[in-house]
Amino acid sequence: MQLWLRIPLGKPDDDSKTLQTQDDYWKIWNSFRLLSDHNSKLLVTLDNLNTMPSDNSLNHWYGEPVAAFIIHTDSFLTRDGDNPKHLSEGIQKLITYFLNHYTQIIISENQLNCSKDEESHLETNSAEDSRIHRLLPYIDQVRSIYQQMDPLSEQERSQVAFRDVLHPILQPFKEISQSMVYSEQEKDEKKYMEYKRAICQALLDRVPDEEASVITTVLVVVGAGRGALVRTSLQAANETGRKLKVYAMDRNLNALASLYKQRESMGWNDIVTVIQTDAGHWNAPEKADILVGELLGCFGDNELASEILDGTQRILKKDGISIPSSYTSFLQPVKSSKLYSAVKAKEQILTFETAFVTKMHNVARLAPCQPLFTFTHPKRSIKESNRRYRKLQFVMPDVPESTMVHGFAGYFDATLYKDVHLGTEPSKATPDVFSCKRVPHSSQHDISFYRPYDIIVELSTLLYWPAS
Structure with missing residues (x-):
């Protein structure tokens, strides 16, 4: 009742x-x-x-x-x-x-x-x-x-079932992504269009027109999966008229099986080399001119993009290009009784310290977003740590006299290369991008918790703490 x-x-x-x-x-x-x-x-x-x-x-x-x-x-x-x-x-x-x-x-x-x-x-x-x-x-x-x-767009209709529904965040070093995750990500045409723009600009900057038929650019795809970024890179090379040699690296053998088949059927054997290994353990036969990875989570760094890209920096030439080149996470205080109740209903205290992905719908955004952590690649100094700490103060000018802060929404904005951006931060979000975030998954993961804080992540990110 x-x-x-x-x-x-x-x-x-x-x-x-x-x-x-x-x-x-x-x-x-x-x-x-x-x-x-x-x-x-x-x-x-x-x-x-x-x-x-x-x-x-x-x-x-x-x-x-x-x-x-x-x-x-x-x-x-x-x-x-x-x-x-x-x-x-x-x-x-x-x-x-x-x-x-x-x-x-x-x-x-x-x-x-x-x-x-x-x-x-x-x-x-x-x-x-x-x-x-x-x-x-x-x-x-x-x-x-x-x-x-x-009327709702086709993409919005497909996301209705996920509105205000919590899903666990992808943990790349804890779990092997299933085929459904790759399948959903590969439908994100807008994201790969932006990656192609970035790779095209990088190839044009790397190789002048007069040497396009002579110089072969070495490109390494970190986290190649089923080959979406490999196909995007080859399309960019074809559009710019540049010669390309691609190393596709991933630790998920099940995903790479699809890439092996594509390499055979598409005639990429002389262009694409597939490596099944962890990014940090690969001894590259040659240095890369361009390093490309779609490792960004819904909060920017929450799927270990910074750690993985730093670990592969040793295979990048000193003047090499990293795509993405930088990314910043953002926080925003929000009120959402439905999401807070959903976190609470899990009946585990540490749920309130866990990040979730959701398509936030019935939510009040109480103040403008503020930038939190920024990471830049390649990292020029090996002494620079990825540890971050920052204290933010939010002013809520448009809220009434009293309100309830249920938690925080998290977003990110990434610079892929030069003026090519990709992100979910509301003021400059990339239109029609949806798979920068965790794809809803059939299996649920139980996580141990300790204190009543929680973190949520909207197709963006939601970070919850005690309601107050």
């Missing part, structure tokens, strides 16, 4: 002293939520109160488990001779937001305001009344708002 707590959405724009402030209404809900220890069966129903609340009062409810939104029939406006009725633009936007977040819309009529004719009409219960319900014009208005909503 679920319990829906009915809360007024905001304070009317008058001097009525019978209502509390907008902030107090949210505090009432929050006190119930905390007393129930964020129980996932406690939800909120917002009552519109025939008013259009301010933006600040609406901000309170973003990221909350709103089960239903109540609209009173008095909120519907009537033009002269207009039937059915219509809603103000502000309330229409509000309904659109709630429909996008699977919130039920309830149309409420105060029978005390009905005219005598309407009351007698209710009492007749005629066949016509049962066929044409009195609230049908109001329902049609809400239906028309739904029909006017922008």
Whole structure:
């Protein structure tokens, strides 16, 4: 059984002293939520109160488990001779937001305001009344708002099932990626398009036009998998007219089996050499001009990109090029009751110290992102450590007087080469990129935990800590 707590959405724009402030209404809900220890069966129903609340009062409810939104029939406006009725633009936007977040819309009529004719009409219960319900014009208005909503793109439709669902982050040194992970990553055409742009620029900078037919560029793919980056590199070489020699390195023999078959069928035997080994253990027969890897996780460095690329730097020429050349992680405080409850439901304390990947949807972003850690490749000084520590202070100018911080969302922005970027940080996210993050996986991993902090990672990254 679920319990829906009915809360007024905001304070009317008058001097009525019978209502509390907008902030107090949210505090009432929050006190119930905390007393129930964020129980996932406690939800909120917002009552519109025939008013259009301010933006600040609406901000309170973003990221909350709103089960239903109540609209009173008095909120519907009537033009002269207009039937059915219509809603103000502000309330229409509000309904659109709630429909996008699977919130039920309830149309409420105060029978005390009905005219005598309407009351007698209710009492007749005629066949016509049962066929044409009195609230049908109001329902049609809400239906028309739904029909006017922008349709989801094909990519967005494919991600609906993953909205606000937690998935473990890929741990490359702990687990061997399954074929499904590679299959999903290879569908990310936009990501490989950006990699191809970066490799094209690197090849053009590395080899001048007059020597294109003479010089062969040595390119090493770290974490080649089933060969997506190998194909991308060869396409870049073909477009730029440069000669290329590729070493494809990966420790996952199951993935490389597919690459071996491609090499045979595509006639790459003289161009591509496949090596099954850990990146740090390979003794390269020659130094690389370009080092390429798609090791970036949803938080930038959370899949050991910095450690792996540093470990392979010894096979890169002193003037060699690393793709990616740098990347920065970002943090943002967020409120998401659904995700916090999902972490809590795992009933292991250390879940709150674990990073997860999710497609964040019902979430309130409380302050702008701030940069956290930056890594640059190749690392010119071997004395430079990858240890990082930073203290951030967030200012939340647009949030109401009181709010709940459930945790942090994590993002990244990477420079592949020169002006070619790839990332998920909201202000400059690469459009249509989705596989820079953990692909949902059929198996779940149990992890031991100790303290109540948690970290989440949106197709980006979500980093949670105790709600406060």
